[in-house]
Amino acid sequence: MSVLLSAPPPLAPELAVQNRGRTAAAASAPPRPTDSPRLLMDLMDLRPPGGAPPGAPIAAVCRNALIDALRHRDHRTLTHSHRAAWLAGGVARGLGVGGAALAVVETAALLHDVGKIGVPDNILYKPGPLCTDEAELMDLHRGICSTVLQACGASDDLLAVIARVGAEDDPDDDARSEVHDLPGRIVSLCEAYDSLRTAQPYRDGYPHEAALKALSGRTSHRYDPTILDNLDRWVRTQGEASALDELLAPAQGAGTGSDPASALRAVRFCHIFGYLSLLETLYEGFCLLDADLRCTVWSPGLEGLLGHRASDLRGEIRTAGTLEFADADGNPLSDGDRPLDRMLSTGRPLAETVKVRRGAGANGRPGAGANADEWVDVEVQVFHLTDSDGGVRGVAEIYRNLNRPLSRPREYKELRRAATRDPLTGVANRGELESRLARALRESREEGRPLAVMFLDLDHFKSINDTWGHGVGDEVLKHLTTLLKAECYSGETVGRYGGEEFVVVCPQTDLAAAAKRADRLRRVIAETKVNGRSQPRPTASFGVAAAEPGDTVESLVQRADAALYLSKDTGRNKVTALTEAQRRDGADPAAAERRDRVADFRGAAAGGGFRLEQTVQACLAASMVTHKMRGFLEDHAARAISVTDSEIRFKLGHAGLTGRWGRRRDDCPVEVRVKVGAELMKTRSAAGLNDVTLVITPLGWGVKRAVWEERSGQVARDLRAYLAAGQSDVGQWK
Incomplete structure (x- = not known):
């Protein structure tokens, strides 16, 4: 039974009180959770009920979901992972690896690059070698991959093998013995071999002999000659021309797929990876405890900060002896005074500065790291993780090292703002807008509340730029966003979609109410003067759509965009509201005219397209x-x-x-x-x-x-x- 319902001493009885059904106290529910609890809750929900079957490195549903997300994110990385798994499986069999160990090898090769789901486009698709900063960011996402796999309930063996892929050799690490490190070295070598064989925009693919020669020059603890010889023998015996070359053939398309459910899962993973990237940048690490206060995630950053291996703590129930705390003056904290104890007793999120003993170990086991037994000054944040019904599902702890000289919260805050805001107008940029809209749509479904989207476009904006100059055009855009922010309600999001197009996300607003509000905004824009000027006097066209059953972010935005085009096609400076039935049936008389005047393409496969x-x-x-x-x-x-x-x-x-x-x-x-x-x-x-x-x-x-x-x-x-x-x-x- 969950500790939320039946709490064992010493830490958890308060959780039981907080989650005993939806009683009358639920009427005064706490405020809506912030982004961090929601995304960390999503991370916890990746683990299927019951976890992986005995002996399996990871549950099949989690493996398939990660592969599907990678397919949507970057098909080239996916095909590389499949080829690496094909090679690693063959080499492992040749070396006598079988059973559960073989499954670990093949799964690790298949999943070793899923961290790239969260890598920014300018790095993931860069047509050239990575610079030092870009390589460091790629390494960060390898660590995030480990965190996500922990949340999925991956085995310690699988996590250990994936951690070895691409990692630097550490000859002083006794854990890397000949037996235990063999799967990791097989996967590392096969992954590197396929990378060399595959053509890149900045170089040709290596022939088989050239790839072997390049790898033989790097032979080390990972790339040892025995594994290299087995790779060569296996490729030759399998018939390179008929088997390997076919697998190495480049993909014939981006391969994003069209299944809406898999696309939504891919977006979900992208949000999780993006949030974890920010979390790992701002803090040292975090851990997640489930309803039984059992550790489900212990991030790689915490291994370095506190000296405890994830393999020692995952699956262990948090007790008073797991971590040793002291106050800022160095006085040990007893039961009831530790951060987790206090948060559980009050039921409120907590953030405070404490000291934590490094490497004290879990349940008497010694911790990792050269600086064991020293005290580390940290800021720790502790808060509940709740589901959509307000039920407590677990606890998150986030740690920041106060002694790290590179901890610059103000600079990170400015960096975050620069990454999510339009530089000219200061409103949300397209990426942030799409993230907030996805979250609003999910909340609309979960809570059964309406959601509307307004799409607006300034009329004849090009003529403003041509007549008055781009400086005046910029003033018009800034003035427009000032009006929109002033007229919008709390909780609504204003974003610049591109050029002179803007989007307003309106939670808890139905289609009729959104159309009325859009018309009010339209009149305000038409009647106002830009910085006191009598000219230009801009107007705007609006398209409005509301979330309907089965909608995705893409379908909702596309319907609002179609409504906007109807407004522009039928006179401009007006508002058009459109339902999916109207759009599908062409109920609006302008729809047929629009279809006649605008060529509709759905990618290169559309027939009769321009060329x-x-x-x-x-x-x-x-x-x-x-x-x-x-x-x-x-x-x-x-x-x-x-x-x-x-x-x-x-x-x-x-x-x-x-x-x-x-x-x-x-x-x-x-x-x-x-x-x-x-x-x-x-x-x-x-x-x-x-x-x-x-x-x-x-x-x-x-x-x-x-x-x-x-x-x-x-x-x-x-x-x-x-x-x-x-x-x-x-x-x-x-």
């Missing part, structure tokens, strides 16, 4: 094409999709949640294929004029022909500047 194909005479040998394209990808912030000897595919721009093309170049996404001609393939080392074919297709919808021709023509000109000399605009638009 630009040009042939360029490249004064390059084939060996130089990839080198040239690396410079193009870096200069234009492009995302590489696949690279082969005969074709390079990449994506330029992004359309956001709505999928609709915007006005700025970056808001008009296209897919580009650079195909190397046959003559160029024959003369790999020779320079001369050879054919390179450029194929450009739009991604998204709302693509107007004039905008498409301007966008695709500019992309083609930019590419020719890298590949050719003296080429005219020769090609064909479709």
Whole structure:
């Protein structure tokens, strides 16, 4: 029975009082939990009831959910993980590894890169080697991967193997014995081998012999010759041409999938990884206790700070002897005075400064670390984790080392603000807006309350910039956001979606109320003067939608965006509210006209779409094409999709949640294929004029022909500047 209902001494009886059903006291429920408890609650909920089956390294449902999230985040990383697992399994069998140990090897190879779910796009898709700071951030997410796997109930063996992948060797660590470290060294070597074999935007893939030679130069505790020889033997006996080469073939698309449920799970994981990244940056580490006060997560940062291994504490019930505390003056804290005791007795979140003895150990076991038995000054925050009904599900403890010289809360706060705010207007940027909307939609479902979204766009804003200058245009945007923030209620979110488009998220507001409020905002905007000027006098068009059963963030935003376009198509400076039934049935008379005037695309697979194909005479040998394209990808912030000897595919721009093309170049996404001609393939080392074919297709919808021709023509000109000399605009638009 849960300690929330039947609490054993000495620490937990208060929890039982707080969670004895939904009594009359529930009428005075505490305020809505903050982001931290909600996201940490999501983290705890990753573990399925009953955990993993006996002998399994992780529950299959957790493994599949992580793989699905990685598929949505980055298909290239997913295919690399599958290839690494295929290789590691074969090498392990060749070395006599079987049973549960073999399952650990294959699962570790499959999941070793799931930390990349939370890596920012500019690093994850960078078409070049990582710099030192970027590599450090990637290492941070490897630690976050361990935290998430702990929450999923992964076995200690699986966590130990994944921790070895990509880690530096420590010859003084006695735990890395020949027997216990063999799975980790197998996975490390196979992962590194596949990384070398796979082509990157900035280099070709290594042939088999070249990859082995490169790894043999790195042989160490991880890359030892015995495992390398077994890898070589296994690949050769399996038939490289028929098996391995097929698996190493680049993916033919981004592979984001279309299942709404899996997409929502992927977004959920992205939110968890993003929050943990922030938590690991601001604090040293944290731990989670379940309803029985049993440790479910002990983050890697706490291992370094307090000297206790996660493998020693996970699954252990917190007792008075687990951690030793003292007050700021060094006086030991007795039962009832420790931070957790006090939070349980009052039922309120607590934050205080205390000392914790490092390496005192759990249940008499010695802790890890060279500085055992010393006292560490920390700030500890303790709070309950509650579910949507207000029931207490567990406890979180977050620690910050007060002696760390790099702890700069003000700078981190400023960094957080810079990452989530639009620099011109100060309102939420697109990323923060989408995160808040996802949270609001989840709360709307859980609590059964309405939710509405307003999408607004300034009318004829380009003419304001052209007539009055961009400085006045910026004043108009700032003035608009000031009005929106002043007119919005507490708990609502105003965000800049891009350019002159803004979104207002309105919790606890139905469609009719949101439409009335949007019309009031429209009138306020039309009647106001910008900084006292008589001109310009901007107006705005609004689209309004409310959450309906089965809605996702994307469907809700797209419906509000469709309503906005109806307002603009039927006169501007007006408000249109749209339900899903109206949108689907075309009940609005403007819908048919809009469909006739705007080309609707759902990616490159849509039939009858726009397409630009040009042939360029490249004064390059084939060996130089990839080198040239690396410079193009870096200069234009492009995302590489696949690279082969005969074709390079990449994506330029992004359309956001709505999928609709915007006005700025970056808001008009296209897919580009650079195909190397046959003559160029024959003369790999020779320079001369050879054919390179450029194929450009739009991604998204709302693509107007004039905008498409301007966008695709500019992309083609930019590419020719890298590949050719003296080429005219020769090609064909479709």
